[in-house]
Amino acid sequence: MVIQIDGIPAEVVRKRMKTLRLTVLPPDGRVRISAPLLLPNSVILAFAESKADWVRKQQEKMRERQVRQPAEMRYVSGETLEVWGKPYVLRVMEGTRWALSLERDTALLTARTGSTQEQREAHVNGWYREMLKAETARRLPVWENITGLRCASWQVKNMKTRWGTCNPNTRKVWLSLQLARKPLECLDYVILHELTHLKVRNHGKDFQAFMDRYMPDWRERRKQLK
Numbered sequence: 001m002v003i004q005i006d007g008i009p010a011e012v013v014r015k016r017m018k019t020l021r022l023t024v025l026p027p028d029g030r031v032r033i034s035a036p037l038l039l040p041n042s043v044i045l046a047f048a049e050s051k052a053d054w055v056r057k058q059q060e061k062m063r064e065r066q067v068r069q070p071a072e073m074r075y076v077s078g079e080t081l082e083v084w085g086k087p088y089v090l091r092v093m094e095g096t097r098w099a100l101s102l103e104r105d106t107a108l109l110t111a112r113t114g115s116t117q118e119q120r121e122a123h124v125n126g127w128y129r130e131m132l133k134a135e136t137a138r139r140l141p142v143w144e145n146i147t148g149l150r151c152a153s154w155q156v157k158n159m160k161t162r163w164g165t166c167n168p169n170t171r172k173v174w175l176s177l178q179l180a181r182k183p184l185e186c187l188d189y190v191i192l193h194e195l196t197h198l199k200v201r202n203h204g205k206d207f208q209a210f211m212d213r214y215m216p217d218w219r220e221r222r223k224q225l226k
Contacts, residue, residue, distance in 0.1 A: 003045055005031065006052040008059075012044060020047050022055070029059035053204045060203035075120035081107040083131075085183030085224075092120070100127045125158065128180035132156050135184065136175060140191055147214055149195045163225055164190040166197050182225060189221035 001012040010022075010031035020043075021034040035044050073079050079090045088107035099110040100123065111120050133156055144150045152171040159165070159176040163186075166173045173194045179187050192215050200207040211218045 001041075003033075003041075003048060005048045005055055008052070008055055010048055010055075020044065022048065022051050024055055024058040024062070026062055029062045031055055057203045073121070074117055075109070075111075075124065081124070082181040083107070084180070085186070098123050100124065125177060128177055129156050132175065132177060132180045132187075135187060136191070139184075139188060143188070143191050143195055143214075147192070147195055147210075149198050151195065151198065164194045166194040168198055168201055171198055185221050186224050189215065189218055189225075192218070 003010050003012055008031060010033050012033045012035055014037050015034050017034060017036050019036070020039070023032045023034070024030070025032060033044060033048060073081075075090070075092065077090060077092045080087045081090045082088070083102065088102060088105055090107050090109060092109045092111055094113045094115075095110040096112065097110065098112060099108075101108050109120065109124070111123070136154065136156070140151075140154060150171070151166070151173045154173040154175065156177055157174045159174065159178070163176045163179060164174060173191075175187075175190060175194075179190060192211065196207055196210050200210060215221070
């Protein structure tokens with residue numbers, strides 16, 4: 001049996017047990033309710049509805065952790081390098097100095113002669129980092145002025161499990177290096193998301209209302225991060 005928890009589908013599984021149990025299952029946030037065999041459906045539904053905010057919070061946490069990693073690269077010619085949501089064909093040349101530039105649909109990487117895959121990856125990540133820092137320095141103050149919320153400091157970090165995070169106590173924000181691969185509107189979404197957490201620590205109705213006020217399409221932007 002499947003019921004709806006304020007629009008969220010939940011599978012109900014009857015078992016030989018004495019109490020109700022609601023579980024949000026990783027990695028995609030599916031909801032399962034384990035219930036005693038003879039417990040009335042009305043009791044199960046009332047219990048589920050009382051947990052709606054908690055379910056949303058848990059699902060949001062799981063979505064935030066799902067940073068889809070790019071396919072492992074060897075950093076050789078012919079591979080694809082994503083920059084602000086656009087794919088570029090990687091062309092690698094050897095030289096005496098490191099360099100990376102974009103020309104039309106091509107990413108030109110000049111790598112030192114004899115460089116390893118790890119060294120090339122490090123250079124590309126460093127290039128991503130500088131681009132992301134520059135865009136954040138431009139965009140963060142805009143969102144701070146729009147919302148009236150300000151962080152004390154921010155930092156780019158190569159996070160593997162989330163796109164951004166913040167510490168409301170110290171008002172520090174961290175952004176994932178992987179955002180440089182995504183469209184710029186995704187960077188705006190993550191910036192606003194983390195600023196909102198300086199005001200609202202959970203992902204409940206107040207959080208959603210604040211996001212709706214300043215970015216009505218934030219749910220669509222979030223989908224691009226999956």
